[in-house]
Amino acid sequence: MIIDHPLLGPRDAAEFIYLGDAALIDRPDWQDEDAADKFYEYGYLRDNIAGKMQELWYHEQGDRSWLVVTRDTLTHEITDVEMARNVARARGRSK
Amino acid sequence: MPDFTLISAPPLAGYDRSFGDIQLIAPTDLAIVSIALPLGGEDAAKKAIKTAFGIALPEVGMSNVAKDKTSSIMRLAVDQAFVLFPSATPDAEPQIAAKLKGAAYTTDQTDGWCALQISGPGARRALERICPVDLHPNAFAVNAVARTVMEHMGAIVARTGEDTFLLLSASSSAKSFLHAVEVSAQNAT
Numbered sequence: 001m002i003i004d005h006p007l008l009g010p011r012d013a014a015e016f017i018y019l020g021d022a023a024l025i026d027r028p029d030w031q032d033e034d035a036a037d038k039f040y041e042y043g044y045l046r047d048n049i050a051g052k053m054q055e056l057w058y059h060e061q062g063d064r065s066w067l068v069v070t071r072d073t074l075t076h077e078i079t080d081v082e083m084a085r086n087v088a089r090a091r092g093r094s095k
Numbered sequence: 096m097p098d099f100t101l102i103s104a105p106p107l108a109g110y111d112r113s114f115g116d117i118q119l120i121a122p123t124d125l126a127i128v129s130i131a132l133p134l135g136g137e138d139a140a141k142k143a144i145k146t147a148f149g150i151a152l153p154e155v156g157m158s159n160v161a162k163d164k165t166s167s168i169m170r171l172a173v174d175q176a177f178v179l180f181p182s183a184t185p186d187a188e189p190q191i192a193a194k195l196k197g198a199a200y201t202t203d204q205t206d207g208w209c210a211l212q213i214s215g216p217g218a219r220r221a222l223e224r225i226c227p228v229d230l231h232p233n234a235f236a237v238n239a240v241a242r243t244v245m246e247h248m249g250a251i252v253a254r255t256g257e258d259t260f261l262l263l264s265a266s267s268s269a270k271s272f273l274h275a276v277e278v279s280a281q282n283a284t
Contacts, residue, residue, distance in 0.1 A: 007155045007156065007173065008155065008156050008241065009156070009234075010229075011227070011228070011243070012227040012243075014227065014244065015227070015243060015244055061242070061243060061244040061249050062241075062242050062243060063155070063171055063172035063173070063175070063242055064172060064175075065172060065173070083173075085173075
């Protein structure tokens with residue numbers, strides 16, 4: 001499998017490590033009223049998607065960047081690769 | 096005082112061997128210092144690099160030789176670059192830190208890496224068996240740099256000339272890395 005890194009171009013999947021659902025970017029606010037419930041969901045509950053899914057991949061044997069990879073879980077087809085830092089900032093993260 | 100002294104010796108220094116049309120040399124006295132761009136201070140750091148080296152920080156995946164030709168800068172990631180230059184003394188990091196005047200974080204990497212230069216018309220033939228990155232001249236231009244993995248060992252490959260590549264890998268597995276490149280060169284002759 002080849003992952004087309006947005007900065008470095010196509011790279012072999014062996015250079016990457018898979019983490020999981022990109023929803024991990026959306027860390028709940030610890031000061032929320034229902035923070036305990038939200039962190040339970042954040043920590044343990046995942047959608048089991050058959051189709052296009054946004055996933056976090058880490059380019060460990062490369063530039064050490066985190067990526068958000070849109071992959072079809074049925075076909076393994078990768079349709080989009082973004083820098084996770086850009087995705088996080090677009091979702092309102094400051095850093 | 097103990098009556099013995101430790102002599103620092105780079106793991107592959109002095110290595111020089113040819114395999115047909117492939118030359119394999121370990122450069123001596125190669126110092127490596129990493130530059131990390133501070134979060135929020137990227138522009139100031141880039142300006143300091145321009146002032147210190149006379150060249151702009153290269154794009155990610157590219158390297159460039161400093162204006163005075165004494166060092167080269169490899170941009171390995173958005174906020175990380177390596178400076179390579181010949182230096183026999185263990186003061187590589189202070190040299191670069193002084194040039195950047197605190198605008199970026201610098202760390203000495205010299206002892207962490209071993210270097211091998213592979214050159215000759217057959218260099219690409221030897222590398223294509225162990226390097227997963229496409230090194231075809233059309234895909235990997237002169238001055239291109241890639242951090243990747245060869246034979247399960249993390250490595251940096253940099254194209255420093257038409258048929259010349261500089262390989263960097265961990266000094267702790269230097270001999271295994273040399274063996275991997277040697278065997279590949281032997282197989283390609």
